[in-house]
Amino acid sequence: MTVRRTKDTIIKIKNCKFSLLSVLSYLFDWLIYTAVLVFALCYQKRPPRYHEFALDDNSLSFTYYDDENVAVSPQLLLIVSIVLPLVQIITNFAFTCHCISRRLWNLHMALLGFFAAHVLQCSVVSVLNINCGLPRPDLIQRCMPSDYSLAPIGMLSNVAICSNPDITIINDGFKSFPSSYAAISFTSATFASLIVAAKFKVFDKRGILFKLLIFVLPYATALYLSTTQISDNRYSLLDSIFGTLIGIACGLMGYHIYFPWFLETNCKGMAFPPRRLCHKSGKFWRISHDDSFEYDDDAMFIDDETTGEETSDTSLEPPRSIRSKKSRPSSSRFRV
Numbered sequence: 480m481t482v483r484r485t486k487d488t489i490i491k492i493k494n495c496k497f498s499l500l501s502v503l504s505y506l507f508d509w510l511i512y513t514a515v516l517v518f519a520l521c522y523q524k525r526p527p528r529y530h531e532f533a534l535d536d537n538s539l540s541f542t543y544y545d546d547e548n549v550a551v552s553p554q555l556l557l558i559v560s561i562v563l564p565l566v567q568i569i570t571n572f573a574f575t576c577h578c579i580s581r582r583l584w585n586l587h588m589a590l591l592g593f594f595a596a597h598v599l600q601c602s603v604v605s606v607l608n609i610n611c612g613l614p615r616p617d618l619i620q621r622c623m624p625s626d627y628s629l630a631p632i633g634m635l636s637n638v639a640i641c642s643n644p645d646i647t648i649i650n651d652g653f654k655s656f657p658s659s660y661a662a663i664s665f666t667s668a669t670f671a672s673l674i675v676a677a678k679f680k681v682f683d684k685r686g687i688l689f690k691l692l693i694f695v696l697p698y699a700t701a702l703y704l705s706t707t708q709i710s711d712n713r714y715s716l717l718d719s720i721f722g723t724l725i726g727i728a729c730g731l732m733g734y735h736i737y738f739p740w741f742l743e744t745n746c747k748g749m750a751f752p753p754r755r756l757c758h759k760s761g762k763f764w765r766i767s768h769d770d771s772f773e774y775d776d777d778a779m780f781i782d783d784e785t786t787g788e789e790t791s792d793t794s795l796e797p798p799r800s801i802r803s804k805k806s807r808p809s810s811s812r813f814r815v
Contacts, residue, residue: 501753508591512598519602527653528612531635534619534627541712543620550707556660559704560667561597564697567671568593571678571748581749588737588750593670596733600666603725608654617712621652658714661722662729664701669730671697677741678748701726 532539546552551559572585615621622641630636641649672694676682681690705723708714714722739746 498753498755501755504754505587505591508595512591512595515602516598519598519605522609523605525609526650527609529638529653530612530614531637532614532618533635534624534629536619538715539614539616539618540620541616543617544711549711549713551660551704556663556704559700560664564593564667564671565590568674571674584753585750589674592733592737592750593667594733595736596666596670596729597663599732600662600725600729603729604657604659604662604722607657608659611656612653613656613718615652615655615713616715618652621648655714656718656721657725658705658708658718658722660708660714661701661705661719662726664704665698665723665726666730666733667726668697668701669727670734673730673734673738673741674748677738677743677746680744682742683744 568589569586572589573582575582575585621643622638623643624636624640625642626640638649638653643649675690675694675697679690679693681687681694701723705714705719709716709719734741738748738750
């Protein structure tokens, strides 16, 4: 009986060797995250499920400020929560004392994890924004009701009374829960803080205050970004709290998919090695010239030979019959 295993192919570019299955698996990650992000952005463009409201509700009667008059504009949010963390990732992983292959691998894993974290938070926030359709604190001024008379007792008003010609402003007024500002800022803050905690061993039980301050700084920045939206009447306190929880959870998931637990000080903030597929033993490949990561005993280097093989099992085959050659009697006859 013949047992076939999936064969891997070793790709060699100059002096670098790559496992084809490993490369395809990480390419699959990028494609899946990109597809989910496109879905989330398209879903965010849909009209929300307009929640009913009362015209005499004081929690919805706050002043409406456009994007030019808010404390933190969407452009500033992207710079602080996306551009600056990317600069931090490049600085922390590209300019280190490790070998070039390990530096490039850490950088790739950090970018992939950061992308995964924001894809997760964007998907969760988009679905909740559209499906919940809760009104913002400034909804009444966004809506510009055509009639301010109250609805009959036991009934509420709906979006049909809005006379604002700009439907975009009205739709955005029903996307209060959860806070996208809090989710974006705390996702980046969590990811950045975990990088700092793992690399500089913040929780090594020595209690160095300077390292703790570096760890807390991204969270302080995210807290400022999210609370300004409360003062600008875009989100309520509950919206910001739920957005914060979503951001922290997505940041943790995005980081720990590709990095060890941040409290493991022996990992020195490095990413997991390249995953190894279609092998009976060993989960990772060894990175060439990398002596800084503690590999398990089953991790092996990539060689030029294909890792798959074809083995033949002859133990189940029936034994072959062996015929012994019998000596035939001589045909010659002796005459007496």
